[in-house]
Amino acid sequence: MKIISSLFLLLIAACAFLYTPTEARIAQPQTMTDVAFNGEKITKTNAQWKRVLTPAQYTVLRKSGTEAPYSHPYTKLKAKGTFHCAACKLALFSSENKYDSKTGWASFYQPIAAANVIESEDTSNPMETRTEITCARCGGHLGHVFKDGPQPTGLRYCMNGVALKFMPAAGSTTTKRRATARRS
Numbered sequence: 001m002k003i004i005s006s007l008f009l010l011l012i013a014a015c016a017f018l019y020t021p022t023e024a025r026i027a028q029p030q031t032m033t034d035v036a037f038n039g040e041k042i043t044k045t046n047a048q049w050k051r052v053l054t055p056a057q058y059t060v061l062r063k064s065g066t067e068a069p070y071s072h073p074y075t076k077l078k079a080k081g082t083f084h085c086a087a088c089k090l091a092l093f094s095s096e097n098k099y100d101s102k103t104g105w106a107s108f109y110q111p112i113a114a115a116n117v118i119e120s121e122d123t124s125n126p127m128e129t130r131t132e133i134t135c136a137r138c139g140g141h142l143g144h145v146f147k148d149g150p151q152p153t154g155l156r157y158c159m160n161g162v163a164l165k166f167m168p169a170a171g172s173t174t175t176k177r178r179a180t181a182r183r184s
């Protein structure tokens with residue numbers, strides 16, 4: 001009896017899956033609205049990345065470059081919104097977790113979701129072994145994380161602004177200003 005009821009439940013689950021509209025089942029990794037990484041990675045050749053990134057973005061994201069301190073407007077940006085990967089648009093950091101580290105780079109004390117960034121050991125600087133942060137979806141280099149950040153984490157995610165794409169929160173002053181500009 002137990003086996004029969006289990007099989008029946010399985011049948012119901014299978015039917016529910018089959019009747020789910022196709023578009024609901026297919027993940028849409030390239031939207032600007034997703035928050036937690038769904039595990040579907042994006043891989044492109046260097047030539048393909050070169051076609052979709054600016055030279056500055058390519059140098060940082062694909063060649064692990066570092067932008068000059070204070071060179072990017074995101075360092076001092078205080079607007080409310082979300083910072084996405086400039087290459088694959090995965091949401092990475094929230095303005096809620098941004099702070100002024102006075103280092104010259106956009107700094108956050110935590111990512112938007114732990115699954116959205118990958119930590120790995122970076123030994124490229126012989127003077128200091130650092131922890132590199134890359135985008136979990138496309139593997140793009142974003143920056144490094146250091147243990148001198150503010151509470152509650154004590155961490156400083158030191159990010160290259162050029163590797164990020166800021167999306168203002170709905171109803172934020174930036175959005176309102178843009179809407180006004182469009183109307184006039």
Ligand SMILES: [Zn+2]
Nearest residue numbers: 085088135138
């Ligand atoms: Zn990415």
